[in-house]
Amino acid sequence: xxxxxxxxxxxxxxxxxxxxxxxxxxxxxxxxxxxxxxxxxxxxxxxxxxxxxxxxxxxxxxxxxxxxxxxxxxxxxxxxxxxxxxxxxxxxxxxxxxxxxxxxxxxxxxxxxxxxxxx
Amino acid sequence: xxxxxxxxxxxxxxxxxxxxxxxxxxxxxxxxxxxxxxxxxxxxxxxxxxxxxxxxxxxxxxxxxxxxxxxxxxxxxxxxxxxxxxxxxxxxxxxxxxxxxxxxxxx
Numbered sequence: 001x002x003x004x005x006x007x008x009x010x011x012x013x014x015x016x017x018x019x020x021x022x023x024x025x026x027x028x029x030x031x032x033x034x035x036x037x038x039x040x041x042x043x044x045x046x047x048x049x050x051x052x053x054x055x056x057x058x059x060x061x062x063x064x065x066x067x068x069x070x071x072x073x074x075x076x077x078x079x080x081x082x083x084x085x086x087x088x089x090x091x092x093x094x095x096x097x098x099x100x101x102x103x104x105x106x107x108x109x110x111x112x113x114x115x116x117x118x119x
Numbered sequence: 120x121x122x123x124x125x126x127x128x129x130x131x132x133x134x135x136x137x138x139x140x141x142x143x144x145x146x147x148x149x150x151x152x153x154x155x156x157x158x159x160x161x162x163x164x165x166x167x168x169x170x171x172x173x174x175x176x177x178x179x180x181x182x183x184x185x186x187x188x189x190x191x192x193x194x195x196x197x198x199x200x201x202x203x204x205x206x207x208x209x210x211x212x213x214x215x216x217x218x219x220x221x222x223x224x225x226x
Contacts, residue, residue: 035215037163045155045163045206047215059213062120095162103168104210105153111162 002026002108004096009113016086016117022079022096022110029053030074033099035106036081038092038115046092049081050099064090086117121145121209125218131226132197140221142190142207151211154183154192157220158203166205167192197223 008020022034036048049070050059058070069082079096093114097106122145132138142152154167165174167183170190180195194201202225207218 044220045157045208045217047208047217050213050215061214097163100168103153103165103172103174104151105165105168105174105208106155106163107165107168107174109162109164 002098004098004108004110006094006096006110006113009094009115011116011118012086013119014087014117017082017084018086018115020081020083020094020096020113020115022081024077024079024098027098027108028074029072029077029079033057033101034072034079035097035099036070036079037095037097037106037109038090039095039112040089040092043092048094051079083115086115088117091115091117120214121148121212121216123207123209123216123218125205125207125221127221128219129222129224131224133226134199135196136226138194138197138201138223140192140194140205140223142185142192142218144188144190144209147187148209148211150186151209152185152190153208153210155206155208156201156203157206163206194223 003025033052051070067085093112095112096110098108100107124143126141150170152170155163157163183192204220
């Protein structure tokens with residue numbers, strides 16, 4: 001079964017750091033590009049970051065550029081999001097999602113992990 | 120950045136009725152548009168890609184059309200499981216952007 005499972009969400013103080021993980025199963029990350037998407041409480045979806053399977057192409061939303069770093073470990077079949085200098089407005093459920101090269105859309109999503117930034 | 124605008128924000132529909140959701144892009148995205156369904160407490164689910172192609176396992180009552188800047192998602196006969204929030208998303212340009220969502224609620 002194709003599955004994504006996020007972990008690492010936590011309560012963190014403003015200015016703090018956190019690393020999210022996304023474990024893939026049923027497929028190999030070496031063959032797929034990946035996204036991180038977040039959803040603040042009661043709000044819509046916001047794209048955060050993208051990485052190609054080779055890590056040769058990386059994109060960030062303006063709201064996180066310079067603070068967040070996306071990476072992948074194909075050997076561990078896992079995706080990561082290193083988040084630094086966290087702000088209140090980073091509070092959200094963070095989803096990893098698989099990019100479908102065939103469709104261009106996000107065809108597989110994890111269940112999400114919750115990040116709360118608060119003092 | 121391409122701004123995606125969905126309308127209406129909320130759509131009240133009776134079960135069995137037809138629902139029509141709209142999505143407009145601030146500039147042409149050709150057919151690089153997807154629709155997602157999200158139920159409370161769940162992750163989004165891909166419904167449509169390429170503006171009009173149903174994803175695997177999506178019932179035929181979901182149909183979509185459009186190109187350029189104007190797009191439509193139609194649910195022909197609403198079932199109880201279809202009451203949810205629907206998002207459009209463009210993947211023509213970076214950054215990828217989502218609409219703000221349309222909530223389809225029971226009338």
